[in-house]
Amino acid sequence: MQQYANTHSMRNEILSLMVQNEFEGDCFVEMLDYTIDLFESQVLGSDYYGYHNIDHELEVTYVSLLASRQEKIAFSKDDLKYLYVAALFHDFDPQKNVDKPHEESVLRFISMDKKLRELITTANLDLEIIKALILRTTYPWAGKLKEKAQEQIKQCFQNSDLTRNDQKYQQHIMDMGWYLSVVDRISGYALGDFSKAMEMAKMNAHALAWSPSLIVRSSVAYFEELLNKETDMSKTILKAIPKQMRKNFFDTVLSFMKIRQQEIRIQADYSYENLKLVPTIENMSMRKDENFKDALYDIFLELPRPLQFEKEKFKESLEDPQTILNTLRLNGKDGEIVGFSKGGPLEKYKLREEIRDENYGLGNTIFLEPLALKMGYWGLKGGSEMRHLFIMQAHSMKYRYLTSFALRDVIRARITKEQAEFVTLFDPERWDYYRIKI
Template sequence: MQLFANQQTLRNEIINLAVSCGLSEPCYTNMLDYTIKLFESQGLGKDYYGYHNISHELEVTYVSLMVLKWKSILNNIRREDFKYLYAAALFHDFDPQKSVDKPHEENVIRFLTHDASVKKLCQDAEMDLDIIKALILRTAYPWKGELKEHAEEQIKLFFESSPITKGNKEMQDYYMQLGWLLSVVDRVSGYALGDFTKAMDMAKKNAHALAWHPSFIVKRSVAYFEDLLNNEAVMCETVLKALPKHMRKNFMDVVTGFLNLRQQEIKIQSEHIYENLRLVPKIESMKIREDPEFLQMLLDIYNELPTPLQFDKEHFEKTVKDQKTILNTLRLGSVDGPIIGFAKGGPLENYTLRPEIVDENYNKNNTIFLEPIALKMGYWGLHGGSEMRHLFTMQAHAMNYKYLTSFALRDVIEKRIEKHEKAEFVTKFDPERWDYYRIEL
C-alpha cells in the first residue's frame, strides 16, 4: 500500500507542504509541473520500467519538505535555504536522456546547465544554480572511492563559482551537510511512504533496471539498509526523527521485512546445499489448470515478478486455461508438493510485444513465446528456473514448434551462446539490457 493514491495527489500535497514552508510563490509550482511534464514526455512517468522515475523524484521532494516541516532537530537549516533543498530534491535525478536507469550525476548537472527553462525557473526563485548543483552532486551513491573524490572536485568548483560560498569554508561545510541530508532522504523516502509490498516492488524494479539476477534482490537490499543505518547512522537518525511516526514505522517495518526474508533465503539455501531440498518440475494437466485454487497459487507467484515482466496480466486466467498454452510448475519435494514457481508461454501470435521488436517469424505459426520464469522469493539461484525452462523447451519441441523466443538478461543470453546453445539476439534493449532472443529447437 502506498501513502498516495496517485501522482496528482502527491503533487498537490507537495504544493501544500511547500506553501507551509514559505515556498508559496508561483515559481515553485511551475518548477514542480515542469519536472513532471519533462519526465513524462521522456517516458519516465510512473509506468517507466526502472526505479528512478517521476514517482521517485516526487517522493524525495515530498519527504524533503516533510523534514523541513517537522524540523524539530533541524533548526540549523536557514529558512532562506528551504528553496534550495526543494529544488535540489526535485531536480536530483533530472536525466531525461538517461543511458542507464541510475542517473549519472554528471548528466544531471549537464542537463541543468544547458536547460533554458531550469535557468529561468531558478532566476524567478532567486536561486543560485551552482548551489543546487553542489547539493545534487552530494547525493552520489555510494559516497566513497573515486565516485566521492570526483564529486568533491566538482563541488569545489561550484562553491568557488557561487558568491554565496566563494572563499567561505563555513558556508561550504554547511551546504555539504545539507547535501548529505538530501542524500539520505533520497534513500529513505520511497520506503517511508508505503508498506513492504511497495518496498519490494521498488527493489524489484531497481534490480530489473540494474540487470541483477533476482537471487540478489534481498541480499543487496539488506546490505543497502545496513550501510544506511550503520555507516550513515547520524544523518539517518536525524532524518527519521524529523519524520512523523507513521513514516518512521513504515521505514523500519521495511528493514525488518527484508531481514526476515534474508533469513528465510539462507535457510532455504542451506537445505539445498545439504540436499534436503528437492525441486521437481511438473507438466500440469488441463484439468488442474481449471482449478480456481491452482490458478490463485500461480497468480500469487506471478505477482511477485517485477511489473515489466508481467505479460498480458489482464488475461492471465484465460491464458492458463488455453489449450495452446504450455505450462509447467516447480514443486517442492515431490510432484504433489507445494508450487514454488512456473513456466508459461504460448504461440508468438498471442502476444503483443514491444513495438521495437520485428520478429521475422511472426504470423508463421512456428514460434513459441516463453514468458519470464516466475519463482517465489527465496528460490532463485537454485537452478529450478533452468529446469522449468528445459522442460518447457522439450514440450515446445514435442508440439513441433521450430523456434522459441523469450526475454532474458543480456549476459545470460551471451553465456548460453558461449555454451553453444542455438541462441541468437533478435532485439537488444538499452539501458535495461533485458533482450529479446530466439533459439532454434
C-alpha cells in the same frame, strides 16, 4: 499517513509544505509543474518501470521539506529553497541508458535548460550551489565516485561568489547535501507499506538488470549500510517525520530481514539435500483446478510488472491446450508449487511494439514467458531445469524457434551454448528479446 499513489496528490502535498515554509513567488510552483511535465514527456512518469521516475523525485522533494525541522542542521528559508530545487532535479537524466542517473548528465541538463535557468534566476538562487547539492547525493558516497564528486563540488564552490571565500558556508552546503542524500534513500520506504517497498525493490532490480536472486539480499545490505554508516543522519530524519512514516520504514526493514532469513534457510536445506526441486509437466485436469490456478497466479504476481505478460488472461490461458506449462514442486510431483514456466504460440502475445519478429504469423515460434519463482527459490537451478523441460516440450510440438526475454548478459552466455541471437535490445533495462533454434 497516507501512501501517495499518484503525481497529483504528491504535488498537492508539496504545495502545502511550500506554503508552510513561505516560498514566495510563482517560480517555485512553475518549477514543480515543469519537472512533472519534463519527466512525463521523457517517458519517466509514473508509468516508467524504473526506480528513478517522477514518483521518486516528488517523494524526495516532499520528505526533504517535511523533515526539514530536524535538530541536526539549522536550515534558513534560503536553504529550504535550495534543497527544494536540488531534490526536484537530483535524478533527472533524460538521456539515461541505464536507470541509475548519471550526476554529470543531470548537471548538464540543469545548466543548459533555458526555462529552468530562468526560473532559478527568478528565484534568486545560485545554480552552482544547486549543482553542489546534487553532486553530494552521489551514491555510494565512497571510493572513486566520492573523489570525483568532491572535485566537482570544489569547482562549484570556486565558481560561486557566495561560496568562493566562505569555508563555513561551504561546509554548511555539504551538510545540506548529506541531509538530502539520506532523505533520498529513506523517503520512498517511509511513504508506504511493505508491498510498496517490495515493488520499489523489484523496480530497482529490473531497471538495473539484476538477477531476481539479488533483490532481497541487496535490499538488506542497502538498509544495513544506511542504518550503520549513516546512523546520525538517519536517526535525525526518522525522528523528524510522522510516526506512521517511521513505522512504515522500520516495518519494511524488518520484513526484508525476515524474508532474507527464509532465503538462507531454503538455501541451507537445498545444500544439505533436505530439499529437492522437481520440474513437473502438469496435465489438463490439474490445469483446470481453481486452487492450482490461484497458486500459480500468486507466484505470477511476484514478477516485476513488465514481466507479467497477458495478466488479464492468465488463468484462462492455463486451460488452453496450446499453452505449454510445467511447474517446480518441492520434493516430489505432488509437492508444494514454488515456480512455473509457461508459454504459447508467439501470435497469442502482444509484445512491445518495438519488436519486429520476422517469424510472427508463421506459426513456427513458441514464446516462453519470464520464468516465475517464489522469493527464496531463485539461484537454485530450478529455473534453468524448468526452461530445459519447456524447450523439450516445444520440440515435441514441432516448433522451430523459441523466443523470450532475458538479461543481456544471460543471452550473451547463450550465444555459444544455444546459438541464441538478439532480436531486439532494450535500454535502460537491458532486458532483451532473443531467439534460439530448437
